[in-house]
Amino acid sequence: MESLINVIEATMFRKRIMVLVAFVLASIFLVFQASQIKLDAAFEKHIPLNHAYMKTYLEYRENFGGANNVLISVCDTEGDIFNESFFSALKGVHDQLFFIPGVDRIQVKSLYSPSTRFVEIVEDGFAGGPVIPANFQPDPQGLAVVKANIEKAGIVGSIVADDYSCAMVKASLMDTDPQTGARLDTLVIAEQLEQQIRGKFEKDNISIHIIGFSKMVGDVAEGAKGVVAFFAIAIVITTLMVFWFCRSISLTLLPIACSLVAVVWQLGMLSTLGFGLDPMSILVPFLVFAIGVSHGVQMINSVSKLVSKGATSKEAAQMSFRLLLIPGGIALLSDTVGFLTLLSIDIGIIRELAITASLGVAMIILTNLILLPLLVSFIHVAKVEPKIADKNKVTVWDVMSSFATKRIATVILVITAVLYVAGYYYSQDMKIGELHAGAPSLHETSRYNQDTFLITDRYAISVDYMSVIVESPADSCTFYETMDLIDTFQWQMENTAGVQSAISLASVAKIVNAGYNEGNARWRVLSRNQQTLVQSIARVPSTSGLLNSDCSVMPVILFLEDHKAETINRVVDKVKVVAQALETDEVKFKLASGPVGVMAATNEAVAEAQTPMMLYVYGAVTLLCFISFRSVRATIVVIVPLYVVSTLAQWLMTALDIGLTVSTLPVIALGVGIGVDYGIYILSTMSIKLREGYQVQEAYLLALKERGSAVLITGVTLAIGVSTWFWSDLKFQVDMGILLTFMFLVNMIAAVLVLPAIAAFLWPNKK
Incomplete structure (x- = not known):
């Protein structure tokens, strides 16, 4: 590995002009490609097409509408x-x-x-x-x-x-x-x-x-267009934070510029591969920019420290490249693999989010680990004389290094364990699906949701409906036994909490039958006489959506009070129970069509994907950490804090009534992928010092002096950037902003607090 790095470094810095020309040519092409990208929000991207409900939906959509x-x-x-x-x-x-x-x-x-x-x-x-x-x-x-x-x-x-x-x-x-x-x-x-x-x-x-x-x-x-404004605000905030950190205009502008190049390249690659941006993945370029800046700050931090020790700008750039290529590459590779695990979720919009995020992080490897040090090698980095430390003065790093002593570490780990147990207990109440009325992507005060509330209030039927498809042999609607099964099923469902009303061919046939008998309510029944039954359904056309042309498929349409997760789950569970009790060899009840049928399938797909996705994310990150550090102990100290924070994030979702949905499910994977960077950068320096024979506390103190400022500034900068999403017109962006702000901050705190506490027990102090 070291010989490979030597070859890459020698080739890059000896032929800097040629490499930069290649970057410029690639940028020109990808800028043009990025200008061709379009918004893409096809309906089928939002549904799990391979789910059993959706196969039923797609099969009968032409006859009964979608x-x-x-x-x-x-x-x-x-x-x-x-x-x-x-x-x-x-x-x-x-x-x-x-x-x-x-x-x-x-x-x-x-x-x-x-x-x-x-x-x-x-x-x-x-x-x-x-x-x-x-x-x-x-x-x-x-x-x-x-x-x-x-x-x-x-x-x-x-x-x-x-x-x-x-x-x-x-x-x-x-x-x-x-x-x-x-x-x-x-x-x-x-x-x-x-x-x-x-x-x-x-x-x-x-x-x-x-x-x-x-x-x-x-x-x-339309609301997503506001992302551009939030992006601009994030660039300004990030620029100010980076300048405050390095106090150099050139060292501020270079990581910002390289991160923007990564965003442009990402959009250009998406367009080249034939993808567009949907309203959810339009948020990803901001995350790519933020991740790029966080790695850029590590690079300029390393350059500044090496220049202060007497190196030239070019020497500092080369040495920083060598120092950060492995930890930075592993961190970004962990991000990429973490995002790619989202491909396991059978929903188009999440899969495209995974591809979009993975491409963006891959671009950061080129722009912030290769392009940035090359550009730094051309500028003059002012040498900042290090302040002569007063040996009797206790610094912030000295205080924080005490986290790696067993006495303090014990307290930290006990508090962490209590928080984890509480988080795990309360996270069990996290709901799958939407928890609020109206379109969940928009605020309740939005025009769309106000229109929804008006229609729901003024009409007797709900806009939240689900069709249960009844399959039977041709002409089954002329047989009393089949119609009676449908009527019984409808009656059972009408008496289920959450179902506002229902309609089927059977219920309409009863009304028509009463009509043939002077409207007498006593005749509102299904006739056992086949000719009378045929007479009752003859006036119901196939365009009514209650039967197909040969009467072999007859939906039962259930109008629900709302589309909240609890309501959908209760109704779907009742459909399954009643269907199992009533089904025969010839008559089958199949879920589901209609808007709520799509929501039910999506909720089940999200629920099924949650555990495998987390296993894939943590499995991939664990494997990469082990390959990078070649140490079980090092892997444990990086992964455990991440897992605790993920559990606490689920507790936060429960506390704030944020359901696990298509938009919030990827946030956990994104948070883990980005959060691992803090631990990898700290441990990369710390593990070197441990191998050199330093005590755990001393190794951690040296790691803080080397990387601590950059880790803290990137954590705060990332959190401030996504916190601007709290004022978005999009409800799902607000939810994502809350969760990402929490995960960016708490993952950073866990990296500087819990990681050294675990290390204090895993690495014995050498005498």
Whole structure:
């Protein structure tokens, strides 16, 4: 290894100009590539496609619509909907949505849809027609007819608000753009919904309220633009902190510039490989910048100390390169492998986050461990005469070195053990999934969530629904036994806490059967007579979403009170129990479709991935530490503090009501990957001194003098940088900011407090 480092060092510094030219050429190419990168927020990236629920969802999405829906509530702010201006706006919204590319036109439904019909019982049997007749005129007479038809159709609470203040326009989105054949760009859809519908029709007394996955992602992407501002603030804060540390403009600007180069290279490589940025991975470039600065500070710290000992800038750069290539490379390799473990999670958005973060850290190896020392070798680093220390004066490092004495170490380890036990106990209450109402990525005060609350409040049905797919042989809906199973299943689920209401072909057939008997409630049952049963379902079209063309698949749609983790888990568990009790060889109940079905699959995928991900992260970091230090003791003192901090982070999530979700699950891996850097840098110096025969406390004191300032300044700088996320418009960014701030700070504290305390017991003092 040493001979390899010698070859790399000699080649690099003897041919500095050629190496720098190669960096410049690569930067020009990657800057151009980075300029081509686009935001990418496809729906399928957010779901675990190989999960059993999602296989069911994908199989029947074409027949029954998917979870990628758009709901637009058109409201009259001054009264009810029965006026000319409202119906003019409603028709405009319906027509505009119908012609937006990517909208499944068959699935567009509103009062103006031909499939929105009413049926009434008359002396001769049934009569009916479209709710809005073909000759409709928005005059008092025409509006009175429509109002009567709405009541006959039984769509108050679903298509029309309970208080008649709003009417709904619903649609499903396709997977591909029918005009281009490319994957549907949800961000373009969100922009069209905002400009062509809300911007065009929201005026005077008409208000437009839009919800759905595409609109939510659009609002998240809009909020993500604020990341640029946070990035700029982080650069300013980091620059000031680095200058305060080194008191040199040139040594401040170089690590900042190299870290920015790493970010540009990362974006350029992503674009070259065909990836885009989604609203979650758009945060990663900031982390790459922060990690780059932390390693850059170690480099300039080493250069400054060597120059103060009499070395020239070039000599100091070469020696620093030799000193930091192994510990810095191992630390960054640990970061990379830690991020790559996220690939084990079968959710596209997390896998792309893993690739994005890993590419960024790989770029740091080139820019901050190679480019930075090369650039430093060209500048003049002022020699700072070391202050003559007063041997009788106790310094901060002297006090901190006492952490490596057994007496103090015992106290530290006891406190650490108590915190770990408390953290482990309370972390068992950490919930999987979302814990708050509305779209979890956005604050409750956001326009999107306010629209969600309005729709939930004014309509009888919830926007949180899940479809349980009932599979059976063809024409099964004509058999009483099959329909009775569906009816029994629906009744069981309607009486489950958290289920607001339910609908199925069986429940509709009972209503129709009563209609054939003068509306008598006693006849609201499933007929055992096959001909009567066929008569009951004959008027239910396959476009209703309650059956397919050959009646072999009949969903039961469950409307939930909310999408909180506890509600979803309770309902899903009940579905499994009831389905197992009712299933036969021919009739199967399969989870799940609809928005809540997607959430349930995602929650289960996150829960299943949590333990393996942690094992992979710690396994990889442990292996790399062992290879680097070739010592079990050294590996233990680095890994144990990391594990304690990870447990405390889960306790913090429980205390702050932050659920383990797609956005928070990667934070633990990111925190471990970045947190290991502190311990590796301290131990790399400390282990050398231990091999030279120093006592544990003396070795730790020398490590603090060599690396302590850089470790403390990087920990604080990283924490301050991500703490600016507390003011983000995105709720998930706030949660990530809280967790990363905690992990950056506490991992740094653990590295200077717990690491030496463990070392005090693992390395016996030599006499």
